[in-house]
Amino acid sequence: MDCIFCKIIAGEIPSAKVYEDELCFAFRDINPQAPTHILIVPKEHIASADGISGENSKYVSAIFEAIPKFAAAEGLTTGYRVITNCGEDACQTVKHLHFHLMGGKKLPENMG
Ligand code: DGP
Secondary structure, eight states: OOHHHHHHHHHHOOOOOOEEESEEEEEESSSSSSEOOOEEEESSSSSGGGGGTTTTTHHHHHHHHHHHHHHOOOOOOTEEEEEOOOOOOTTTSSSOOOOEEEEOOOOOOOOO
16 A cells, blocks of 8 residues: 555654554654644554544554653643544545644644
8 A cells, every 4th residue: 555654654764753552653743833743643554534433443542542641751731732634625635544743832723
């Protein structure tokens, strides 16, 4: 499958890795929108939030269990934002489910 995030997980494309376990992989966004901008992805290819089901939701649980640990490690004591873009209207550019963890500054209130 020609998926850039699958290639990052496999180590075929370099990334600034933050964390990895058997279910999820986290790395720094190549085009950061905030001082901390980490992408957390499931190790199984799921195309978007629209593909989450009872069969694969363990990946999403693992990601959301890891997020507070990343936030603490990054010193995001005054808050952070977690978003996922799903599909064309949300401008999803990489078709592998990913959650953006952003913080380290006051983020804009308006999200579109
Ligand atoms: P989205 O619009 O939600 O699909 O965001 C995709 C994000 O992925 C975007 O913020 C840039 C990031 N990205 C794309 N290609 C690469 C890459 O090769 N390496 C890294 N680290 N990030 C990437």
